[in-house]
Amino acid sequence: MAEQGERVTRDLTIRYVAVLVVLGILALLSFLAVTDSLSSAEDGLERVSLVGGERALVARVAFAANRVAAAEAEADLAAGVTLLGTSLDAFERDRSALIAAVRGLPPATGRESGEELAARLDRDLGRFLDLGRTVQRRGHGLGGDDPALAALSDTAEGPLLEAFDGLDQRFRQVSQARMREMMALQAAGLLVALGVLLVSAFGVFHPMVERLRADFSERREAESALRDSEQRLRRILEESPIGVSVSRRRDGRIVFVNARFAEIVGMKAEQILGAPARDNYVDETQRRAVLADLRRDGRIDGAEVEFRRRDGKPFWSLLTIRSTDFEREPVNLAWIYDITERKAAEQQILLAAKVLETLNEAVMITDAANTIIFVNPAFTRITEYDRDEVLGHAPALLKSGRHDPEFYQEMWQTLLHRGSWSGEIWNRRKSGDLFAEWLSVVVIREPSGLVSHYVAVFSDITHRKEDEAVIWRQANYDPLTGLPNRSLFLDRLSQVVGQARRESKPFAVMFLDLDGFKAVNDRLGHAAGDELLQQAADRLSGCMRASDTLARLGGDEFVVILQGIRGRDEPALVARKLLDQLAQPFLLDGHRAEVRGSIGVALFPEDGGDGQTLLTRADQAMYAVKRRGKNSVLFAHEIAESPSTAEAV
Template identity: 70%
Template sequence: MAELGERFTRDLTIRYVAVLAVLGVLSLLSFVGLARSIASAEDGLAQVSLSGNQRMLIERTAFAANRLAVASGPERAASLEMLTDSLERLESRIPALTEAALALPLLPGRDIADGPARQISVDLARFLDLGHRLVAHAQGLDHDDPDLAALSAAAAGPLLEALDDLNLRFREASEDRMRELMVLQGAALLVAMGVLLVSAFGVFHPMVERLRADFTERMNVENELRDSEERLRRILEESPIGVSVSRRRDGRIVFANTRFAEILGVSREQFIGAPARENYVDETQRRAVLAELRRHGQIDGAEVEFRRKDGRPFWSLLTIRSTDFEREPVNLAWIYDITERKAAEQQIFLAAKVLDTLNEAVMITDAANKIIFVNPAFSAITEYSRTEAVGNTPALLSSGRHDGAFYEAMWSELLSKGSWSGDIWNRRKSGEVFPVGLSIVVIRESNGLVSHYVAVFSDITHRKEDEARVWRQANYDALTGLPNRSLFLDRLSQGVQQARRDGKSFAVMFLDLDGFKAVNDRLGHAAGDLLLQRASERLSDCMRGSDTLARLAGDEFVLILHGIRGREEPALVARKLIDQLSLPYDLDGSVAEVRGSVGIALYPDDAEDEAGLIARADQAMYAVKRRGKNGFLFASDLVPATSAEVT
């Protein structure tokens, strides 16, 4: 019996040890499996969070770029900083996202490169390139920029779809791994139960202890899972985008992060448990969202209007996904407040409409003086379309009538005072030169650097024509077209100043028509007017282009001969004038004859001022009339009058 007992004890001990060994191996496998489950769950959450963060960064990048295009001053600097930060964070996480995607299990008959994830790395690289290009020319960025349009399109198109698809694959892969590990765990449990049944009579107590240990381990796993869920809550809580979770069965909110409550203007305690429908601006808006959700099963970046706690409506980008939360079907919603962006878009729209309706041409250039915008009035006035103008410089309109000194003075005043206005000549596309009234304003950034130039101009051709007509009426004789007394005196004053400055001489000649009154009385005033016109033509033919011929009044004319030397040139001109005037005049069938009397005063010999020259030439002309008319006399040849002549 001792040997039997000893053998039984030995055999029982062997079986006990064997059972313990088997149970130990199974326990080890179970522990490893649970550890892998926990690690897999954490990896899955990290991958989901990674792809979600990338999506958020893409949306943040697009928002910052669009805000940069319309912002100014400090807001523009903040938008540029947000854009740069988003691009850096997005780029830093691409390797991890790519590595996680490559680690996904292959699908039957295809690999991870299939579907929207095919070009995920390429698309992200292209998106980053667009973002960096926008940062590079942020100073000249506007809402019409093609890179901005491409970046916005990428942020709302296939790139986000690819990230969503990759996110779904991460979730599916995590779930697959969990299922595999659970199957392995179940198999280990079945084997353990079999071993327990076989050794129930011999090793019941050790098995009970082992089971108790297993339950303890499971409790630890559950605690770790709860910790993992808490980490996920913290991730959502710290998200810069509003996040809420609402039950699908009754629509009540069971979770909301701080940002979500801030956007709606309520405390989180007031928010939790409230119906999600109360946040929509009206029932129509809510029904539209529900219809979209039923039709597609999700919502991606929809512009939806909500209402804050104080009743004020606001616009938001809404994204909804269906999932499970605390073992219950829920809708996971992300919202991003875009009220400022919508207001900016409205202001831009109104400004564009105003510019389109202006009758004045508006041209905006960047800091390099490249045209970036023109309104319809610009095209109507200059004949250049918007496509032809944008990208060129204002030199496109140069008429060639202004020299370099003019433009240097204009730019000097523009940069020193911040604005310039005046009249300038431009050239239309057809080649026609026309005058414009131009105003230019400098737009500067907060740091003082020039960002844009805004030019507004209008066609002033009719105004210039009116001014020229008024000026001509004020300075030219209406009958003969010759300069009148006013213009003559102005030119005489200029002649005195120039001659005094250059040390030169010139002559003033007074001419009166002899016999004009007789023609006027015999043939009538119409014939007299015609005679004056014909006489002025003959006198003009005797003049040089640099000389001046004017009609003072009636039949009196006056001439200024510049750059003379001595008395020979004035005398030669006087003889020629007298000879031309003495030829017969054909006055519409009637013949008339007149003569001319000419008095000549020389500067500075006879006088050194305007009044003196006029008086001396007038005296000489009347002296010729007293002597018999039809001749000329220099003022210096006048004989002093006697007392009898004066009387």
Template identity: 70%
Template sequence: MAELGERFTRDLTIRYIAVLAVLGVLSLLSFVGLTRSIASAEGGLAQVSLSGNQRMLVERIAFAANRLAVVSATERPFALTLLTDSLDRLESHNPVLIEAARALPLLPGRDIADGPARQIGRDLAAFLDLGRTMQARASVLDHDDPDLAVLSAAAAGPLLEALDDLNLRFRQASENRMREMMVLQGATLLVSMAVLLVSAFGVFHPMVERLRADFTERMNAESELRDSEERLRRILEESPIGVSVSRRRDGRIVFANTRFAEILGIAREQFIGAPARDNYVDETQRRAVLAELRRHGQIDGAEVEFRRKDGRPFWSLLTIRSTDFEREPVNLAWIYDITERKAAEQQIFLAAKVLDTLKEAVMISDAANRIVFVNPAFTAITEYSRNEVVGNSPSLLSSGRHDAAFYEEMWDELLSKGSWSGDIWNRRKSGELFAVGLSIVVIRESNGLISHYVAVFADITHRKEDEARVWRQANYDALTGLPNRSLFLDRLSQGVQQARRDGKSFAVMFLDLDGFKAVNDRLGHAAGDLLLQCASERLSDCMRGSDTLARLAGDEFVVILHGVRGRDEPALVARKLIEQLSLPYDLDGSPAEVRGSIGIALYPDDAEDEAGLIARADQAMYAVKRRGKNNFMFASDLESAVPAEMS
């Protein structure tokens, strides 16, 4: 009821203020109109006075001019002064009179406000000109002067009649303004009385009807409010989020839905009436929530720790709003159990820490193979920061040492099996090449679509270098750097397989240095080693990139010449080798000379396997030695036992 009374008083006050405002506006308009009418009336009286004054000045000018013509010389200055003063005053008032005449309203049949006003102006101007002429000729003026007659006639004739008519019009206009003022005041009074009558009927009668309607509206509103509160109770009761209502004055819970009680593990009957503070995990947590509520008036999605009935703490998202419940200030709270989410976040946090501390680089890319995450080890190994690689393709690490077939095979296996692992060469930001042991795993969503790729790799450059060193030691001669027997046999085997597959021919040369033992005995083993190195360089200079030159042992060398046709190409290479070997050597200041004996076996003419080719070339080489050395022989010529001649 108090609210209804306030509304009634407010509406009544507003209506009275509106009536008073209308009356005030009418009074102000009436005052403004009256002021303007009085000012207009005063102006009309001034115009009447002005027209009468001008008429008087015209008569005075005519009198002064006639007196100048008849007075003696001693009185003439006084008459001239009267004439001059009258002319000046008439001339100064003339524009004002003409302007006032033009402003007069038109009258039917008597258009004095336009044409006659201009005529009066011309007549007065002409009269002034005659007066100025009399003034200029004052010393010689006499009563017979024709200009004096014209001036006197104008003053006694139509000019005065026009001024009298104008004076009459000014009086009529002034009277019309006074009548308009009386009409305006009467109309204002009538309108004010009408407003008072209308306001009396329009304020009290509607307020009585409004009061009756307000009572009806209040009853309907209370009924709707009860229905609304009941609907709200049902909505809150069925909410999947815990909802509670606590009084602000004492903090006791007056409502809680089933979900709220389930989260806390307390029966709702025990929960209602209990202090809300008992559910916080500790007093520090409760004070923090109260401080936030006092500071902002509400809480939005704060992570707060509560305690269940059995004492176990749990994390919740808490939202609080201040409202009224059953006509009492309350705090409406929503809680959502996020214990599992917090546990998942903790696991994610630990996983992130593990990734950050791993020595292996981890790189995660999306389904489009754009990098979305790298760990610190990735930066340490590749020299690229996270900001430099995120959003880019992993191909920025490509070294260029692997061809397209390698990557195609890698992706085929990755997409078919879901993973791939192997060694690969990459390039650091500085441009340095490095080897990694790489493992890639495909992450798929529940619908089978690819979500991400996870790549883990470690820098194995040192291991690769060690492996390459061990492999080189196992396959290359330590003194000359040439392939050793093991690598030679492997390449010979590959050459046989390829030649057999392609139907091509190749040659095997067995070379032995003539005179090496004498140099070694005379100059020592160091000089002998130097001689072997020099001879290896000369032999290598004669080889093509596709050929193989190997050192078997001591001073024995073997050569594989691929893609030969007949005997001409091997014979040409053999001659070149013998010529290069026969050139003098300078072994640290000691001169030395050696020669070479070469045996040549052709595949498949002389043999079709590795052992047969080596044996046949070896036999041909020994045949050369028996026949004088420093020459070469084909295995197919062993039957004739005649070495090929040097040319």
């Protein structure tokens, strides 16, 4: 029966659609025909109006020409010429439109064709226009008996007016013919439409009446099937793994719950049935909010609502509500899903996010491709990069350029092998300033072992590094002259000795003492003595190469390491330069002071194979210079080994 009903319905639909299509086509054809007729009629009226306009322009041209001929005053003449010019311009503008309209006239029995009529009219109009331009050009010289004026008037009163009258009549006849065609088409379309409706009345509506008779029996069968369907729906809801409840819309009381719903709220189904649905909410505020959304949208989709169990403990639920009919009564069908554990996990995530937001250490997370996906505010505070400026980029944008590729290669090898890496690294802020950081990186892996993320935590240790640098400088450099002190000098001397042993390269150690410094210090004071030492250090530094080392051991004693020498000539030459620089007068706060220098030189490996021996030998040579008269240079091998020398040292 249902298949037969579908078939009848389908046939009725096809027939009904066919009737509508036919009527639509007829209406469309009728509309197109009427539109074409109306358009043609409108074109005819426009042509009639165009003819009338040209007729009026011809009369105005003739009037303006006669006004020019009759003008006596200069002002009247100028006004006439102006009127004549504007009239001729308008006449010339409409001329082409009129000629085109005449060409489009349909052929008529015993009459000229549109092309012939247009050619003749164009010649007449052109001649009239030429006469008008001639009258306009003559102006003052125009008399009442002027041939051009006479010809203009004759043309305006004779041939042109007759031509315009003929065109007006012909255009009107064409318009009337179009209107008659339109009326005929309308009548024919109406008759055809009435015929189609009469035929469809029996072919469409008669089967529909028969179908209505069958509907009553089908409805009874459908009601029976609906009851069966409701029973199946009840069983499906009962077995659903999600909590389901049905409450009447008129009073809000629960009429159905499944086992999962009862399990979630911690009650038996019998205790829930008949109770108001509002009792499940933690508070009235939430219930009213849900009710307002339901009235506004007609549904609830995945709302997070807090319910209460039987023991009074609240729990979070994901609530979905649909309005439907259940057992022939409007109800609200609700699904609830316990998300208490998920909410607790979200709270933990939120707490972790808050911790990351408040950390003083910068946190940067990248994906497996080493693309930045998260940074905390401390990252922005340290690097000066905003979050949006780094997301989607690689951490390489922070590179300072102070580390070679081998450094990063070793770091990545350690990171991937051990799962973590920690150490000091130099990076660059957005402003371009370098900063030192203590960086810790860990690898986050999936259960399969594949890398999913990298987490980097770092803190700015630039100030600590700067403090360490200051402490190191204070420990290794003379605060007065800025030269390396004894500690740093001995360290460098040890390094130079080791390099010289490996590469068999000689070097020299020079020990220099200022002669006359104590006298200046006593005469001008300690401040002047300090200034003298500073100036002497500057002069001595000017004689040094980049590979050489100049240091102050203390007091007025200086030492030099000369690398890359060949024999004794180079140390002797440098020593002489140093003495020459010291021999120049010193200007100390307006006072002139003079000092000299005594230099002892020891060569590696001739005078010693270690740093301490070389320094001692150079010191001995320097004291030997002082005993011999000062202001000179002496090599260690040039002094006699004697007890007296040892005692002097």
